[in-house]
Amino acid sequence: MNEFLNWVSQPWPWYIAGPMIGLTVPILLIIGNRSFGISSSLRHVCAVCVPAKIPFFQYNWKEEIWNLMFVTGVFLGGVVAALFLSNPETIVIAESTQRDLRALGLTDFNSLLPAEIFSWEHLLTLKGFFFMVVGGFLVGFGTRYAGGCTSGHAIMGISNLQWPSVVATVFFMIGGLVMTHLLLPFIMTWVGF
């Protein structure tokens, strides 16, 4: 048992993690005819909590509770992994990425997220506002406008050979590349790195 726990506590390689994520697609189809997707949950939260008579949020969200259960599970998965299966070593990041990020002003590479950005004490600074509030807003606005995120389009959509999902995925990448290479260097200086 201990050996097993030691083994699962290591970071998993991509060829284990990727196929396991892919298996979520048939599992959801078979257990309930559900198409894999996560960003819709954000819409359901709006429909449940603040529909405000907006047509986009007028639909039978009770049919979609499964999706909210699913994301609750994802949250709990994070809890379980952190409590029982956490990796004792620090995360290994590519040398070149560390060098690039150091040049932008980051210094702490020890946890899954840079603690110098994602912590409560930085929330009310310009840095925290940009990375958490603005970033989150772009994710929520963009995924709904695109009709899906990495799971709904890149994994579910492309798996089902849907070309609109290929278009969406290509633009996810373009957006990410533009932010990483063109905008972040300026923004990071501007927010105080």
Next chain:
Amino acid sequence: MLIKEIDQREIEKNNGSKDKVKQGESGLALLKYLFVGLFFGIIFVKAEIISWFRIQEMFRFQSFYMYGVIGSAILVGMLSIQIIKRFSIKTINGEPIQIKDKKFNKGQIYGGFIFGLGWAVTGACPGPLFAQIGTGFTVVFVSLVSAVAGTWVYGRFAASLPK
């Protein structure tokens, strides 16, 4: 364009399962999704997909890791759907499996681009946001609330955005 029309299209696109018979799935039956989510969340953390740094590696083309994860996930998903279709596999309740087609609209371009910008900032797509909070980065709850706000603002102005 009529709001109703856009809304209908969105519903079709997002909730591929809309008009299928799935009444009565409540309470305990819904718990199974919680368990699948749990399994999924654990993979997210263990594969370090929820790491902001992994996403930076990906957008800087400095590691194959995320491409390997997403690529192999798509491959397995694709094979699974082909097998389901070829053998007309049914759900555990005996329903035929149905997957709605995605319809193209310009939202996939504009929205996709906007999401991409955000993905590189938060280092997370919507799924990892939930898992990040679970692992103890409680401040990410603020990003999640902001993402819900972004979704709401999209919904509010959906009718007047180019599609």
